[in-house]
Amino acid sequence: MLNVSGIRKKFGNTEVLKGIDLKIAAGEILVIVGPSGGGKTTLLRCINTLEHCDNGSIEIDGKYICKDGKYADKKAMSEIRKDIGLVFQSFNLFPHMSVLENIIEAPQRVLGLSKNQAIKKAEEILGFLGLGDKKNNYPFELSGGQKQRVAIGRALALEPKIMCFDEPTSALDPGLTGEVANLIKSLSNTGMGMLIITHDMDFAKNVSTRIVSMKEGKIQEGLIFEE
Ligand SMILES: Nc1ncnc2c1ncn2[C@@H]1O[C@H](COP(=O)(O)OP(=O)(O)OP(=O)(O)O)[C@@H](O)[C@H]1O
Ligand SMILES: [Mg+2]
Structure with missing residues (x-):
């Protein structure tokens, strides 16, 4: 459903994404955790075309948003863009x-x-x-x-075929995070792929089908970094 490979992004001289590979299958709920400043939001913004990466490829349901750093034309992009939804932290x-x-x-x-x-x-x-x-x-x-x-x-x-959430529970009462988790799970049952960034480890474990960690612009499988 979503296939990200080798994406890199610099702000000035600082490389914030250092070659990110990520795949999400239909109905999969992938959670990204990791310390502040690690590049999680930047990755989400690149996938949602709010930011352009410098290098690498982003493919959604078989269509390329960008291939080896070269972006699709505007018309193709706005077509592909419809397949991906984003829910901001501040709504x-x-x-x-x-x-x-x-x-x-x-x-x-x-x-x-x-x-x-x-x-x-x-x-x-x-x-x-x-x-x-x-x-x-x-x-x-x-x-x-x-x-x-x-x-x-x-x-x-x-x-959308993929839904992205940037810290969906950070503004919520702890009692409500279970509700959000249930909602996300029931949506994934329709075949939607989910990409979720969170600092809430209980929520991450509850909602995810897979967890990866992101630190200093790189991704690793599992919960390998200390929060
Ligand atoms: N538009 C920008 N211009 C310059 N630097 C930026 C920009 N956006 C992000 N950065 C820098 O990129 C790095 C990664 O930021 P990002 O927001 O992706 O981190 P994050 O993992 O989402 O952190 P948090 O968990 O605190 O939300 C930070 O050092 C940040 O200062
Ligand atoms: Mg962030």
Whole structure:
């Protein structure tokens, strides 16, 4: 589903990613742990095309975003980009839009759905996420856990093949992390691949099908680094 090989990224003279290889199969939940500054977020941003890597290849479901450091053209890229969803640590909901409006925006703009089609889909997703009664509320009226679920719903509305989460539980009450883990597991059962960055080791062990560690721009299998 996702195949990353040999990616490198420099900021100025500092190499933050030093040749990253990573594969995620359909339905797999891969967790990346590791010390602060190790390059985890940068890797996620590269995979999501928010950052361009200098070298290496990123392939999603058989299509290359970049091959040996050479990026696909804009049109191909925006097509491939739809297959990958990202949920930010800070949720990044649009504050002036209701829950429903937050979710229907991208499917209309990116997938070309009509407003009615987008609403129908958003209502299904909100039902699945247990937020059916919150569709007309604004983000400031929601709890942290509810905002988190809206952010997940917004990414799901684009029907990605891979979902990426950067520290999905860091803003949540400890009691809610189990809920997020269950939600991620049930999504993976539909065949979606999951890439999750976290510092929460209990959450990592609970949610993952595989854990890797990242330190100083390199990845190793398993929990080999001390947090
Ligand atoms: N846009 C940027 N410009 C310059 N340096 C950057 C930029 N983004 C990240 N860095 C540097 O790259 C390194 C890796 O940062 P990154 O955010 O990927 O780490 P991380 O593993 O996600 O850390 P944390 O666990 O604290 O979130 C850090 O030294 C950071 O200062
Ligand atoms: Mg980070």
